[in-house]
Amino acid sequence: xxxxxxxxxxxxxxxxxxxxxxxxxxxxxxxxxxxxxxxxxxxxxxxxxxxxxxxxxxxxxxxxxxxxxxxxxxxxxxxxxxxxxxxxxxxxxxxxxxxxxxxxxxxxxxxxxxxxxxxxxxxxxxxxxxxxxxxxxxxxxxxxxxxxxxxxxxxxxxxxxxxxxxxxxxxxxxxxxxxxxx
Numbered sequence: 001x002x003x004x005x006x007x008x009x010x011x012x013x014x015x016x017x018x019x020x021x022x023x024x025x026x027x028x029x030x031x032x033x034x035x036x037x038x039x040x041x042x043x044x045x046x047x048x049x050x051x052x053x054x055x056x057x058x059x060x061x062x063x064x065x066x067x068x069x070x071x072x073x074x075x076x077x078x079x080x081x082x083x084x085x086x087x088x089x090x091x092x093x094x095x096x097x098x099x100x101x102x103x104x105x106x107x108x109x110x111x112x113x114x115x116x117x118x119x120x121x122x123x124x125x126x127x128x129x130x131x132x133x134x135x136x137x138x139x140x141x142x143x144x145x146x147x148x149x150x151x152x153x154x155x156x157x158x159x160x161x162x163x164x165x166x167x168x169x170x171x172x173x174x175x176x177x178x179x180x181x182x
Contacts, residue, residue: 004074008131011070012124015063019120022062023055037178041156045178046170049097050162052112054155056089056120061152076135083144085127087151092119094167107171 001009030036030043042058044051064082071078096115101107162168162177169176 005132008071008075008128011067012128015060015067016121016124018063018066019056019059019124020117022059023116023120026055026058027052037160040159040178045159046175047172048162048168048170048176049094050158050168051170052116053090053093056093056116056123057086057151057155060086060089060120060123061148075131077131077133077141079141080136080144081127081130081133083141083148084130085123085125086148087123088126089119089123092122 026043028043030040030045033039033043035045042054044054060082064079064086067082068078075081093115096118097107097112100111100115158168159178164176173179
C-alpha cells in the first residue's frame with residue numbers, strides 16, 4: 001500500500017472516530033445550551049430520526065473541512081468522495097433503523113447506536129474507496145457540494161418547519177421539529 005493510501009486510510013479512520021464522538025455529543029448540546037435555537041440547527045432537537053441524521057452529517061462536514069486542510073488538494077476526487085460518503089451516512093441510518101424496527105416492532109438503544117456507528121464507518125470507507133478511482137469530472141464535485149449545501153439548508157429549515165411525516169416525528173412527544181417551550 002502506498003504512503004498516500006496509508007495516510008488517507010488513517011485520516012478516514014480518525015475521521016470516523018471524530019464523527020462518532022462529536023455526533024454523540026451533538027445529541028445533547030441543544031439541552032446543554034438551554035435549548036438555544038441556533039444550536040438546534042446542527043444538534044438533535046428531539047428524538048425523531050431526521051434530527052438524529054444531523055449527528056452524522058454535521059460532524060462529517062466539519063471533518064471534510066479539516067481533512068481538506070490536511071491534504072491540501074492532493075487527491076483529485078476528494079470533494080466528490082467525501083460528499084458521497086456523507087450522503088451514505090443518513091441513507092444507511094434510515095434504511096437500517098426502519099429495517100430493523102420493522103422486523104422487531106420496536107427500537108433498541110444499542111441497535112440505534114450501532115446503526116449510527118455502522119453508517120459513519122461505511123461513509124468514511126466509501127470516501128476512501130472513491131478517492132482512488134480515476135479522477136471524475138469537476139462538475140460532479142460541484143454538483144455534490146450543491147446537494148450537500150442543500151441538505152444542510154434542509155436541516156436548518158426542517159428544524160423549524162418540518163414536514164408532518166413519520167421521519168420528522170418525535171416518537172416520545174409525537175411533536176415535530178423544535179419546541180422551544182420547556
